[in-house]
Amino acid sequence: MPAIEELQIIKKVLDGDADAFEELVLANQKNVYNLTLKMTKNEEDALDLSQEAFIKAYTQLEVFRGDSKFSVWLYRLTYNLCIDFLRKKKKEQVISISSYQDDSGAVTDMELPDIRELPEDSAERKELRSEIAQSIDELNQNHREVLIMREINDMSYAEIAETLGVSEGTVKSRIARARLSLANILKEKGTFP
Amino acid sequence: MKNCIEMMELLSAQIDNELSQADSERLQAHLQSCEECSAIMEFYNEISVAASESAAEAPEELCTNVMSQIRSGNVKKTAPSKRNAIVYLKRYLPAVAGLAVILTALPFILTNQPPATTDGVAPVAGESRTLFGADPQMQWNAEDASVSEAAEESASYSASFFDIDDAVMGNYAQFPTAPPEAPGGRSEPVAVDLAPPPMDRSAPPISDPEPADHAGGAGDAAHTDAPIDTGEAHHRAESEIVGTEPVGGQHDMADRQAVEDTQYAGSDEAAQGIAPQNEEEAISVGAFTDDLSLGDEAAEAVETEPRGEPAGIIAPAPPAFLTIPPDGTGISPEGLDGLVEFNALISGASMIIEIRGSFPEALSAHPSEFLGDWIVWERLFKLPQAEARELLEVLLTHEDITINLGSDPSAHYAVILYKPQ
Numbered sequence: 001m002p003a004i005e006e007l008q009i010i011k012k013v014l015d016g017d018a019d020a021f022e023e024l025v026l027a028n029q030k031n032v033y034n035l036t037l038k039m040t041k042n043e044e045d046a047l048d049l050s051q052e053a054f055i056k057a058y059t060q061l062e063v064f065r066g067d068s069k070f071s072v073w074l075y076r077l078t079y080n081l082c083i084d085f086l087r088k089k090k091k092e093q094v095i096s097i098s099s100y101q102d103d104s105g106a107v108t109d110m111e112l113p114d115i116r117e118l119p120e121d122s123a124e125r126k127e128l129r130s131e132i133a134q135s136i137d138e139l140n141q142n143h144r145e146v147l148i149m150r151e152i153n154d155m156s157y158a159e160i161a162e163t164l165g166v167s168e169g170t171v172k173s174r175i176a177r178a179r180l181s182l183a184n185i186l187k188e189k190g191t192f193p
Numbered sequence: 194m195k196n197c198i199e200m201m202e203l204l205s206a207q208i209d210n211e212l213s214q215a216d217s218e219r220l221q222a223h224l225q226s227c228e229e230c231s232a233i234m235e236f237y238n239e240i241s242v243a244a245s246e247s248a249a250e251a252p253e254e255l256c257t258n259v260m261s262q263i264r265s266g267n268v269k270k271t272a273p274s275k276r277n278a279i280v281y282l283k284r285y286l287p288a289v290a291g292l293a294v295i296l297t298a299l300p301f302i303l304t305n306q307p308p309a310t311t312d313g314v315a316p317v318a319g320e321s322r323t324l325f326g327a328d329p330q331m332q333w334n335a336e337d338a339s340v341s342e343a344a345e346e347s348a349s350y351s352a353s354f355f356d357i358d359d360a361v362m363g364n365y366a367q368f369p370t371a372p373p374e375a376p377g378g379r380s381e382p383v384a385v386d387l388a389p390p391p392m393d394r395s396a397p398p399i400s401d402p403e404p405a406d407h408a409g410g411a412g413d414a415a416h417t418d419a420p421i422d423t424g425e426a427h428h429r430a431e432s433e434i435v436g437t438e439p440v441g442g443q444h445d446m447a448d449r450q451a452v453e454d455t456q457y458a459g460s461d462e463a464a465q466g467i468a469p470q471n472e473e474e475a476i477s478v479g480a481f482t483d484d485l486s487l488g489d490e491a492a493e494a495v496e497t498e499p500r501g502e503p504a505g506i507i508a509p510a511p512p513a514f515l516t517i518p519p520d521g522t523g524i525s526p527e528g529l530d531g532l533v534e535f536n537a538l539i540s541g542a543s544m545i546i547e548i549r550g551s552f553p554e555a556l557s558a559h560p561s562e563f564l565g566d567w568i569v570w571e572r573l574f575k576l577p578q579a580e581a582r583e584l585l586e587v588l589l590t591h592e593d594i595t596i597n598l599g600s601d602p603s604a605h606y607a608v609i610l611y612k613p614q
Contacts, residue, residue: 022260029251037249047252054259055268125239132240133247150209151244157211176205179237 001027006070013061021061025054028071031153032078038148039082041137049085053078068162075153076163079145086141128191135185143178150175197223197230204230208237 001024012020032053037046057064057074064073136147149155149163157175161168203220206212212220224231262268 018263019260021263022256025256025259029255030248033251033255034248043252047255050251050255051258051262054255055262058259058263059268129239129243129246132243136244136247147240147244151241152248157206157209172206172211173202175209176202179205179208179240180201182240183233183236 001071003069007066010061010064010066010070013058018058021058024057024070024074028074029054031071032074034152035075035078035145035148036082038137038144038152039079039141040085045085049078049081053081056081069159072155072159072162075149075155075159079163131186131189131191132182135182135189138185139178139181142174143181146171146174147178147182197227200227200230201233204234204237207234208241 006024006027009020009023013024029050033046033050036049036053037043040046040049053074057077060077064070136144139147146160146164149160150157155163157168157171160171160175164171166174200220200223203212203216207217207220224234
């Protein structure tokens, strides 16, 4: 949904048309849900957090300044909710400097995946994609979230940077490392002989 | 091989169309002669496809449940959560001192040290100077303060900060002797929620602040919390209560009780019916971190750690938190009288409001023109870059203001309104 359209809907909502908010929900629910799902790895938690994110966005709509896309603002809100949720559940060390150890070095510190060629057979290619999708969940928190934001939410580096509160350079590096990590995970699984 | 490793980030950025023309050409040249990297590039494309194909559809009940809650009326727009900060301003009946505006910028540092003697010398970029008389606990994030509709409509506002409307100023003919009356002649004190959720509304009010200690400054304030990362902020907001104090001030238990008895949950409508037992209007200000300084490690932590919900009045918040709080931090720009002017700050109190602008380049206006007693919020909030710079320059040289400077001129800036004793 273009930013201008978002702002028009927001204005309607702020003018009292609460039903108009549904358009924003429908336009963003898939991305919000996938973000919460990939971060929590639990459908029930993802649904709860997604609902909470939209409700919070609704109640906070007046403080949305329009200097970024509403969707990005929403994703950041969602992301923060997920982080807080995970903290409480202590599922992972999501917010600790040590959890960023994979990002502490340059991409050049990582191992180059030994990928000679990918399967050409459509069935094998389909299986590869299935393995990739599963392996994304095995990435560490930092890698997983940037990859989801980039690949599923189709967010730009700038938007991801704004959502995470990091620089674009960090996003660029983190995504590169995420992809490398994914390749190495698959390599260890024997996907790449 | 080494060259291939260096190409990995370019490969990744190329997939995302985030590569510069020059880097793209360099990458293409490499791919023409490197089968390994070509295979990796193809693999990265497969990641994109696989991720897209694995995207789940949102459950139908998601939208249904959300809209059901909204339509039921159980959810109110800008309705304060239990963590909303309740901001009570204590209005002094005696004549008030002029209002000083202090600007700081990210990654500007507000140290917790006693303020240096003001010498009126403009700080050098990168130099750290403590905020004169400012109690860091009194500072809170107003970036996401709700903006009046007029301010929103004036998004392209470009008038000079100094073009104070005669109509506006005319309403305050008695400045600075007494604060203006509320619209409609409302004389009862009003407590207004000036902080969007989530904030803790249980913060006690400020009362009878002691005069700012020019020598000891913030050091005299009771700082209770060590700086914490932003992600922890809201947790503390839920479980801790930190007294909020003006510079050098201490809590007045009687006032605190008086205000607590009339604590307002947030909406302006609710505020109408609240009459603090005190004769004076009581507005306590949320407190933030007592140590906004960032060392390298902390800066990295801020850089890499996601920001949690705003700290509110009881949880400290690092300065990096000031810039992007999409989920409701900040203070409403409206003053007690709803006239969108910060004219009711408690003496010695400070409030952080973010403005966006670059580092000032030139000083042009006289201090007296800038540092009037009353600053119109929407003008400050929408301050054009040029005016923001000028204002910053003036504040840098004001004898009662010290500013900590950072080296990033493109960073967002927070404006700290400080009312000296």
